[in-house]
Amino acid sequence: MVAMPERRDLEPAATDPQPVTTPAPLYASRVRVYPRKVSGTWRSVKWVVLAACLTIYYAAAWLRWDRGPNAPDQAFLVDIVGRRAYFLDLEIWPQEVYYITGLLILGAVGLFLATSLFGRVWCGYSCPQTVWTDLFMLVERWIEGDRNARIRLDKGRMTTRKAALKTTKHAAWLLIAFATGGAWILYFNDAPTVTRAFFTGEAGAGVYFFVALFTATTYMLAGWAREQVCTYMCPWPRFQAAMFDEHSFTVTYRAWRGEPRGAKRKTQSWEGRGDCIDCKACVQVCPTGIDIRNGPQLECISCGLCVDACNEMMDRIDRPRGLIDWTTLAADAAAARREKPAYRIVRSRTLIYAALLVVVAAVMVTALALRSTVEVNVLRDRNPQFVTLADGSIRNGYTIKILNKTRSAATFRIRLEGPAGATMALSGGPAAETVEVTVGPDSVGSFPLFVRAARGALTEKFQAVRFNIIDPAGDVAARRSSVFAGPG
Numbered sequence: 001m002v003a004m005p006e007r008r009d010l011e012p013a014a015t016d017p018q019p020v021t022t023p024a025p026l027y028a029s030r031v032r033v034y035p036r037k038v039s040g041t042w043r044s045v046k047w048v049v050l051a052a053c054l055t056i057y058y059a060a061a062w063l064r065w066d067r068g069p070n071a072p073d074q075a076f077l078v079d080i081v082g083r084r085a086y087f088l089d090l091e092i093w094p095q096e097v098y099y100i101t102g103l104l105i106l107g108a109v110g111l112f113l114a115t116s117l118f119g120r121v122w123c124g125y126s127c128p129q130t131v132w133t134d135l136f137m138l139v140e141r142w143i144e145g146d147r148n149a150r151i152r153l154d155k156g157r158m159t160t161r162k163a164a165l166k167t168t169k170h171a172a173w174l175l176i177a178f179a180t181g182g183a184w185i186l187y188f189n190d191a192p193t194v195t196r197a198f199f200t201g202e203a204g205a206g207v208y209f210f211v212a213l214f215t216a217t218t219y220m221l222a223g224w225a226r227e228q229v230c231t232y233m234c235p236w237p238r239f240q241a242a243m244f245d246e247h248s249f250t251v252t253y254r255a256w257r258g259e260p261r262g263a264k265r266k267t268q269s270w271e272g273r274g275d276c277i278d279c280k281a282c283v284q285v286c287p288t289g290i291d292i293r294n295g296p297q298l299e300c301i302s303c304g305l306c307v308d309a310c311n312e313m314m315d316r317i318d319r320p321r322g323l324i325d326w327t328t329l330a331a332d333a334a335a336a337r338r339e340k341p342a343y344r345i346v347r348s349r350t351l352i353y354a355a356l357l358v359v360v361a362a363v364m365v366t367a368l369a370l371r372s373t374v375e376v377n378v379l380r381d382r383n384p385q386f387v388t389l390a391d392g393s394i395r396n397g398y399t400i401k402i403l404n405k406t407r408s409a410a411t412f413r414i415r416l417e418g419p420a421g422a423t424m425a426l427s428g429g430p431a432a433e434t435v436e437v438t439v440g441p442d443s444v445g446s447f448p449l450f451v452r453a454a455r456g457a458l459t460e461k462f463q464a465v466r467f468n469i470i471d472p473a474g475d476v477a478a479r480r481s482s483v484f485a486g487p488g
Contacts, residue, residue: 032154033227033289035137036147036281040308049125050134058179061186065089070407070441078188090368093405095375102364109360113353115243117345118326119250123236124303129229132180132222133287136173143169147284173223174215181214227288230301237298246330247344251302253282253293253324256336261293264317275319282306282324292324374412374477375403376469385485394486395452402447402469402478404439410472411438418465418484419453426450434470451484461488 063075065088072079077086085092085100092099114121123130144150144165153162185194185207197203198211221229230237244250258276276293283291285306288299292306310324331341381397389395404410415434416424423431427448439445451465462483471477 030228031289033287034147034150034284035287035289035305036284036309037141038281038285038305038309038312040305040311042304043308046125046134046303046305050131053126053128053131054135058183061183061191067091068407072190074190076187077190080188091405093403096371099364099367102360102367105360106357106364109353109356112243113350113357115240116245116248116349116353118302119244119248120237120240120300120302123230123234123301127301129221129234130287130301130303132176132218133226135176136222136226137287139172139176140169143172170223173219177215177218177222178211180218181211184214185211227299230288231299243349245347245349246333247328247347249326249328250296251292251300251304251307251324252327252329252332253295254322254327254332254335255293256332258293258323275314275323277313277317279313281309281313285309372478373405374410374469374471375405376467376478376480377401377403378467378480378482380482380485386487388487389452393452393454394458394484395450396484398449398451398467398482400437400447400449400467402437402439402445404441404443404445406441408441409438410441411436412472412477413470414449415468415470416451416465417468418451419457419463421457422451422453422465422484424449424451453484453486455486458484458486461486 060076061074064073065075065086066073067086067089072082072086074086075088077084079086083094090099111122140150144153153165156162182195182198185198189207194203194207198207225233258274261274261276261278264270264273264277280291282293283289283306285308286292287303287305288301290297290299292300304326307324307326311321314321314323327335327341328343331343334341377400379399379401381399385396387395387397400414402412413434413436414424416422423433424435425431426435426437427450429435431452435449437445437447462485464481465484466479466481468476469478
């Protein structure tokens, strides 16, 4: 047997440097964002939307709405104890939770439509995280100063002044967060009553717990997490790509006009260079700290502040506005080719979203228009299925449950459609073709009912019957079908 020579040529020499591989880190340290103050059209729009959203949120719970006697007079109220939700004239019962589902579907489809048209306009202007973060940053700017002052303050050593500024800022944040948590509770209780009880120590433990919970979450998310919520916690940035196309409006850097970028002196010519002077004003005002010049990014919330900052800089250097602007990718590509931009608002996806919005809205309106103030449910006794009486007739037992949604007691007549000559009787009452029952206001009445029919009137083992509920005006307010069982 011949021994094979060793393949030493495949082994690295002892003096050869060994490759060192460093695994990529799974997590990156947060780079704190210090947004700079900016003025302009889109900043003004954000202030208006912020003021409107906060006004509605803090004031809506105090609006009164007369619903008559024995009904709460708060315009917007989710009454957990009373198992009702009130929205102006609309009253939602627990079994009508599908209306809430419909509102959520309407909101989702509306958001899809808005995103397909104007990008992340919800994120940039109306999202609660954006609204409260804007408010917290405004307070921070009032107390600690603008971007450069805050950077110097954070980098400097702890002094009495720094401690006083930080304490004041966080106290203001906590006050806003407390007002936010307190306002949320008002939508689940009578606002004046729970406010008085809260400050006198008479409110329930649940009220204090949820106020503390929403205070803490508002303080953490708007004061500390900020852009981290938009980047890592919120799922919407991951969904939005499915809503976008090349005709969706979004904040865009016109690279064909801005490149090549670079610092420029006043004496230098604009020949052979772009309009972007690399001042980074767009980066400094961005609440998520991104560089819009790198193209569409997950972190961009389309707030438009970079548009204001860039326009301000273009005015200073006497260049046309719009280096960064709201436009579509298709229009920007056309402008780069020196063609007239074409904007397509009506297209297949916007038509689909609009159609879905109309359909869902129509279903909701129709359901609300046809909803009744009376509902009935029929439970048939199954053990025994029927009873044969001494005269040979057949009797079935039922439990009739009538829901009276009005604020006053009502007397209803129960009328049966079924075997010929059938009669009804309440437990312990006389037999008749119709029976009367009274249901209290805003409650459910449960009534044991016996139906009796001659054996000869039964044509099959299980015969269809229907119970009609006649309201005081003589109209059929509700009806429910069941079966009448016989020997067959």
